[in-house]
Amino acid sequence: MSAAARPPVMSVAAVEAFLAAEFPQLRHGGRSVTVESVGPLTARLRLHVDERHLRPGGTVSGPSxxxxxxxxxxxxxxxxxxxxxxxxxxxxxxxxLRKPPPGDVIAEIRLLKLGKRLAVGEATLFADGDDAPVAHAVGTYSIPPQNTVL
Known part of the structure; x- marks a missing residue:
């Protein structure tokens, strides 16, 4: 079975619980990110935008x-x-790519490569309800050997 055909080993609830336990700073000031779905080599997240995510000019900040x-x-x-x-x-x-208006931002994630030691993926970000992307990111992640799994 190819990596693309394999279902995720963690559910949305399991990923959310892991993030809450290992990265409580994500919830500092209130929960701002929700995992909406996970699938084979994909995920969808929502940034619940509030004042802390806005920059002068009323747009969602680059760091957010x-x-x-x-x-x-x-x-x-x-x-x-x-x-x-x-x-x-x-x-x-x-x-x-363009300024997102104040409001929720959706991230559509697609993994391009998932190896034993490296993963490469892309994130396309959209203002909620809009089909035109506001940002596009490509990232590489190092995966530690299996004996370092928590």
């Missing part, structure tokens, strides 16, 4: 979009390989 892309790629990887807290970002490149 970057965080959503990074967390989204991490979630897609975890959903496929299990709760590996020490999988880390080694590179993330983001292109900001």
């Amino acid at each position: 979009l970057f965080m959503l892309a990074d967390v989204g790629l991490y979630v897609a990887i975890l959903a496929q390989i299990g709760p590996v807290a020490l999988a880390v970002t080694t590179n993330l490149n983001i292109n900001f």
Whole structure:
């Protein structure tokens, strides 16, 4: 069975519980990211935008979009390989395509490669209800050897 055909090993609930336990800072000031779905090599997340995510001019800030892309790629990887807290970002490149209006932002994640030691994926971010992307990111993650799984 190819990696693309394999169902995720972690459900949305399992990924959310893992993030809550291992990365409580994601909920500092209130929950802002929700995992909406995970699938074979995919994930969908929502950034619940509030004042802390806005920059002057009334648009969602670049750091908030970057965080959503990074967390989204991490979630897609975890959903496929299990709760590996020490999988880390080694590179993330983001292109900001247009200003998102204040409001929720959706991240559509697709893993392009999932190997034993490296994963590569892309995140396309949309303002909720809009089909035109506001940002696109490509990231690479290092996956530790299996004996470092928590």
